[in-house]
Amino acid sequence: MVIKVLGSGCANCQKLEALATRAIRELGIDAQILKVTDYPEIMAYGVMSTPALVIDEKLVLAGRVPSYDEVVTLLKRSAQ
Amino acid sequence: MDPFYPLQLLADWLTYSVFGLDKASRLGLSVDFFLFDVPKVLILLAVVIFFVAIIRSFFSPEKTRKLLSHSRLYGGNIAAALLGIVTPFCSCSAVPLFIGFVESGVPLGVTFSFLVASPMINEIAIILLFGLFGWKITALYIVSGLVIAITSGIIIGKLGLESWVEEYVYQIRMGDAGELAEQTWPEKLAYARGYVGEIVGKVWPYVVVGIGLGAVMHGYIPNDFLVKYAGPGNPFAVPIAVLVGVPLYSNAAGVIPLVSVLVEKGMAMGTVLAFMMAVVGLSLPEAIILRKVLKPKLIAVYFGVNAVGIMAIGYLFNAVLR
Numbered sequence: 001m002v003i004k005v006l007g008s009g010c011a012n013c014q015k016l017e018a019l020a021t022r023a024i025r026e027l028g029i030d031a032q033i034l035k036v037t038d039y040p041e042i043m044a045y046g047v048m049s050t051p052a053l054v055i056d057e058k059l060v061l062a063g064r065v066p067s068y069d070e071v072v073t074l075l076k077r078s079a080q
Numbered sequence: 081m082d083p084f085y086p087l088q089l090l091a092d093w094l095t096y097s098v099f100g101l102d103k104a105s106r107l108g109l110s111v112d113f114f115l116f117d118v119p120k121v122l123i124l125l126a127v128v129i130f131f132v133a134i135i136r137s138f139f140s141p142e143k144t145r146k147l148l149s150h151s152r153l154y155g156g157n158i159a160a161a162l163l164g165i166v167t168p169f170c171s172c173s174a175v176p177l178f179i180g181f182v183e184s185g186v187p188l189g190v191t192f193s194f195l196v197a198s199p200m201i202n203e204i205a206i207i208l209l210f211g212l213f214g215w216k217i218t219a220l221y222i223v224s225g226l227v228i229a230i231t232s233g234i235i236i237g238k239l240g241l242e243s244w245v246e247e248y249v250y251q252i253r254m255g256d257a258g259e260l261a262e263q264t265w266p267e268k269l270a271y272a273r274g275y276v277g278e279i280v281g282k283v284w285p286y287v288v289v290g291i292g293l294g295a296v297m298h299g300y301i302p303n304d305f306l307v308k309y310a311g312p313g314n315p316f317a318v319p320i321a322v323l324v325g326v327p328l329y330s331n332a333a334g335v336i337p338l339v340s341v342l343v344e345k346g347m348a349m350g351t352v353l354a355f356m357m358a359v360v361g362l363s364l365p366e367a368i369i370l371r372k373v374l375k376p377k378l379i380a381v382y383f384g385v386n387a388v389g390i391m392a393i394g395y396l397f398n399a400v401l402r
Contacts, residue, residue, distance in 0.1 A: 010172035046257030048141040048180035049173045059257050067270050
């Protein structure tokens, strides 16, 4: 699984990255996390508000830092 | 009845019975003011931010963009200013938001109406104004903010400044986000609770310091002390207030409690409104972020039109609200 955290490096993007890192560790999912900070690339996913989360090239969340439980739900849903 | 009356009783009891301060003393007045205002403002913040988070979960910049694309001057500006209030947006997303709007055909002037209204009509400012000044001043603040956002967007639209946007912006093509799963109600509620914790956790020190300073002034500075310097008679008070407000950006939570005391000591209401709008609406960090997509001339126009609008509101209310 490839997880991308989209955002220009603001505090919220780092929070989202930390949540995703914790979630894959605790769920034992084999995934790598990539940071996307380049605006044209962020916009190519149709995202206007950061931070955003892309799992296996599909956008699943944009514009807010979710709760840890929500990240877990999103990861489980995408893993199926 | 004032819903905060029990808090006043508690503050009075603590100040005059537990601490044994004299009711007529300056220290007593200051302590009582502090003990009443701090819990009142924090409760207001927590409650309103919770509902703001729920309301905002129904909006997103992506939906707003769809609504505004191919909108026209005037009507588009009004819609953009109103959507600016409810669309969740942080200035760290200003660049992707700007590119996304331009890419989907939102006119430049309409985009600016959104960019002006969004920070200016700020939920924390609204709550604090309501709690400390009442609904009339709060309504004036919201209406003035909308008027400035709409008119500055119309002016920028009329000036035809599209060439003052960095060229690469027009080359970016946005992908299709597809349908994001809607948050479920439990998720919305959990998110709103977390958001309250985050915001109140961030702003409470400013609230305490702001109210603390206000409390000292409330007790120790004579009423009408500021009439001579910041009253309606001083024509320089408004521009000075705007200049002082700019570097205080994002500290609305600390500034507004302080301002409520400045009013009590004689500062004119129009000057106060201009000051608060400058604090939340004229942001140097946002200008620096927007430099990535706007040429310096356009940033100057954006800031200038905004600042002139804020000062005009200040003078207008100083003349009207006597």
